[in-house]
Amino acid sequence: MKKINPKALKPIDAEEKELMESIEKDDWKPVKDFDAEREKAVKAARNTLKKDKRINLRLTQKDYHQIQVKAIEEGIPYQTLISSIVHKYLNGSLRPKL
Numbered sequence: 001m002k003k004i005n006p007k008a009l010k011p012i013d014a015e016e017k018e019l020m021e022s023i024e025k026d027d028w029k030p031v032k033d034f035d036a037e038r039e040k041a042v043k044a045a046r047n048t049l050k051k052d053k054r055i056n057l058r059l060t061q062k063d064y065h066q067i068q069v070k071a072i073e074e075g076i077p078y079q080t081l082i083s084s085i086v087h088k089y090l091n092g093s094l095r096p097k098l
Contacts, residue, residue, distance in 0.1 A: 013093055
């Protein structure tokens with residue numbers, strides 16, 4: 001059985017923390033037309049996760065190796081890690097250290 005990374009259970013931001021707390025307080029109510037809502041959510045998720053652009057990226061050997069090591073530590077492919085870093089930076093949840 002694969003061990004769950006404790007970081008995976010921590011909220012990534014204040015909004016996610018608020019959502020997790022509301023679930024724990026049982027504040028959520030069922031929707032009337034579950035199938036329709038589910039279909040809308042599935043469609044939105046597919047569009048969000050759709051990767052339809054390819055880029056070429058040149059990295060130093062050292063950076064490439066460090067990305068691969070981090071990806072192995074996280075248990076994900078290195079391309080997914082790079083994509084995640086770019087996505088988080090563009091959405092403001094990843095900021096450079098000053």
